[in-house]
Amino acid sequence: MRGFVPGEFIEEVLSRTDIVALVADYVRLVKRGQRYVGLCPFHQERTPSFTVSPDKQFFYCFGCGTGGDALKFLILRENLSFPEALRRLADRAGLKLPAVALDPEAEKRRREREEVWEINRLTAEFYARQLHEPSGALARQYLEKRGLPLVVASKFGLGFAPDSPEALLYFLRRQGVSGEAAVRCGVAVRLESGAVVDRFRGRLIFPIHDARGRVAGFGGRALDDTTQPKYLNSPQTPFFNKRDFLYALYQARDAIREKGSAVIVEGYLD
The missing domain is CATH 3.90.580.10 (Zinc finger, CHC2-type domain)
Structure with missing residues (x-):
């Protein structure tokens, strides 16, 4: 550049x-x-x-x-x-970048990244609200069983994906987000029939943030022992690879810097 x-x-x-x-x-x-x-x-x-x-x-x-x-x-x-x-x-x-700052390909990638951040932000907000709706009762019960107060769940942006094929998609379309964009972002999937449905359904949702606090992807935990897989994560995309992220590092980085150490565990709730 x-x-x-x-x-x-x-x-x-x-x-x-x-x-x-x-x-x-x-x-x-x-x-x-x-x-x-x-x-x-x-x-x-x-x-x-x-x-x-x-x-x-x-x-x-x-x-x-x-x-x-x-x-x-x-x-x-x-x-x-x-x-x-x-x-x-x-x-x-307070300065405006010159119009010639980015070549066309770089500008395209920037716009694609910004679209992903915005769709993920909307998705995280939707799931967070659903956790407090009547349909989120099972997720709240699971959190209570794990000893996690709702105030802590809210701090980390935890949410609930309704057990419906198009709950999120319906919300996103009302925000001007197409089904194809949701698929590119990884929050929806296209079936062999061609239909587009929500990726996460009936799961406790963990937003995964990048170093700037932007939601880069999601992890979904099944609420019973029969649903497989127990954990379902966002797919690998040009903008998200789960191996590149440590869950909750964004929230914990100040404490890690202050203490000079960190304890790394396996699961989201460990």
Whole structure:
């Protein structure tokens, strides 16, 4: 993307970005002399070796050797591409990306990604509401049996997929989402007959978030011992591969950073 965006625009974005304020969204910083220090977000440490220089608008970790400008920090911290990071910082600075910023193919991929995020967001909201409807009683009973209060379930966005072939699709169509788009996103499937139906039915739903808190996919748990498979996940798509995600990492990352460790378990509710 550097070849499509004027260097002057990139420099303007960086000049309007306060790297200390940006980093402080992710790291607890303490001022020491002319610099700010904190625990490095890129490797585990107990003694702060991560520094941010407001004068140079540069960060550097003396522990792992990682350093760079605001763009580099955002790319590493959020696992973004250069175009994505530049767009984020431009939005933060109140600047509009030049119309020539993305080549047609890159722009197509960006629009496809945004469509997936929006469909997943709508889907997660639908399932979350269904958990509190009369049809979600079995799911609520299952959560109670597992000792999980509804307030905690809501914090993690848990939901319920009604045991109906088109409950979600009916909702999505009212939001302007076609059945074909729902299939591409992985929340619906096309049968051999050609009919499109909901992928998840009669299941407790676990939204799977990416590092930015966007819903990337879903896991569905059967509510009885006869339904197979017990767990059904979103299919692999160009935008989702379950092996690339740790469930609830987005919600737990601040605590992990503070404690310096994490306990990884097998199931969603373990």
